[in-house]
Amino acid sequence: MSDIVKIGDATLYHGDCLEILPTLDKVNALITDPPFGVGNFVQTSGNVRGEAVEWNESGPPAEWFEIVKQKSTYRIIWGANFFNCFEVKGGAIVWYKHQKMPNVSKCEIASSSYLQKTEYISLPWTNFDATHKKVTSHPCERPVGLYEWCIDYLPITDTVLDTFMGSGSCGVAAANLGKKFIGIEIERKYFDIACERIEAAYAQGRLFA
Numbered sequence: 001m002s003d004i005v006k007i008g009d010a011t012l013y014h015g016d017c018l019e020i021l022p023t024l025d026k027v028n029a030l031i032t033d034p035p036f037g038v039g040n041f042v043q044t045s046g047n048v049r050g051e052a053v054e055w056n057e058s059g060p061p062a063e064w065f066e067i068v069k070q071k072s073t074y075r076i077i078w079g080a081n082f083f084n085c086f087e088v089k090g091g092a093i094v095w096y097k098h099q100k101m102p103n104v105s106k107c108e109i110a111s112s113s114y115l116q117k118t119e120y121i122s123l124p125w126t127n128f129d130a131t132h133k134k135v136t137s138h139p140c141e142r143p144v145g146l147y148e149w150c151i152d153y154l155p156i157t158d159t160v161l162d163t164f165m166g167s168g169s170c171g172v173a174a175a176n177l178g179k180k181f182i183g184i185e186i187e188r189k190y191f192d193i194a195c196e197r198i199e200a201a202y203a204q205g206r207l208f209a
Contacts, residue, residue: 002184005195008202010171010181014191017163017184021067027159027182030072031150033142034060034079034164064163072161074154078142080111091117093153095146098124114154121149135197141166147173168194175201 002015013020065085068075076093077085086092090113099106112119125143135141147170151160158180162170165183167190174181175198183198185191 003191007195007199008175009179010175010183010198010202012165012171012191012195012198013182013184014186014188015184016186018061018064018067020184021064021071021163024071024161024182026071026073027161028073028156029151029154029159030068030075030077030161030163031147031154031170032068032077032162032164033166034064034077034083060164068163074156075113076110076150076154078108078110081109086111087113089113089116091115091119093119093121093150096120096122098122110150112153119153121146123149135167142169144169144172144176148177151177151179165194166190168197171198172201 002013002020005012005014060083068077075087075090078095080086080092090111093110093112095108095110097106097108123143123146125146151173156179159182160170160174160179161182163184165171165185168183168185171181171183171194181198183194185194
């Protein structure tokens with residue numbers, strides 16, 4: 001059984017997405033960043049060393065791809081160049097991260113089921129703590145602005161689903177833009193961080209309402 005936390009218009013599940021997904025209704029949009037399957041993720045910058053993570057040893061199974069196609073109308077899946085999930089009638093999104101160090105990717109690529117063309121977003125970011133860009137301890141944290149761009153890009157009417165929620169950047173973006181959100185995260189540490197960040201986003205919104 002998974003833990004379920006409801007915060008504003010967000011419903012957050014702590015558990016395995018392969019077990020939870022079949023229980024969910026179909027949503028407008030899936031926006032997610034699965035493990036790339038490139039081995040332990042350890043980044044080093046000066047005296048700052050990243051966290052080694054076992055969950056990045058393999059990418060999402062084929063079963064996951066089939067389920068999310070059934071459960072979503074539109075999809076943006078990051079890391080598409082690692083596990084080739086480009087859709088026949090879809091396009092691609094290239095995110096230029098402005099990273100200068102030689103041992104990290106300058107860009108990341110997502111598959112998009114919406115529109116047969118390539119989109120480009122230029123958003124400076126790095127995973128390295130030394131730049132003071134990160135908000136959480138998650139080694140693969142993504143900027144909220146990236147997910148806000150993705151949400152604005154898709155013709156979404158209500159709900160965004162992230163099956164690999166991590167530290168909750170997609171949920172924060174959904175809260176900022178007034179969209180309903182469903183997030184799933186199997187790692188308890190990051191699930192708790194996501195809950196805190198999404199709750200803070202809703203609290204911030206109420207201050208300015």
